[in-house]
Amino acid sequence: METIVECTVELEFREAGPLTQAAARLRMRDGTQLTAHGVTNRNPDDPGQQRVGEEVAAARALHGLTEQLLEKAGLDIEEVTHTAAHLTH
Template sequence: MQTLVGWHIEMEFREEGPRTTAAAMLRLGDGTEVRAHGYSSRHPSDPDQLRVGEEIAGARALNDLASQLLTKAHAEIQEVNPLPTHPLS
């Protein structure tokens, strides 16, 4: 039997001058919400490309989100398996 699971990530961006921040939120099937942030900063000599700032800030927020999910999964493994394990990476 196949089970289909889906996650939806909400991502918001804020641009303030040369700095772009991203806030990501993932709601898991158990109701847990995982939130993460990322940022990018444009050098004064770089052209004004908001999309690029969003992509960098968004990627950093998703990287933070991935790290938190790996930590959460590792903790859940440790709850049911008392044997020492290596953190997921």
């Protein structure tokens, strides 16, 4: 039997000059919400490419979500098994 579960990830960007900030939010079907942030600062000698700053900031924010989600999964496993979980990525 196949089960399909849908979660939502939202990315929001803020830009001020060479600084780009990203907020990544994960909403899971059980109501769990995780949020992480990523920042990038363009070198003044580089050409202004808004999309590149967004990509780097988003990747950093999503990496933060990855870490949080692995930690949450580990705690959920430990709650059931009463044994330390060792999750890596």
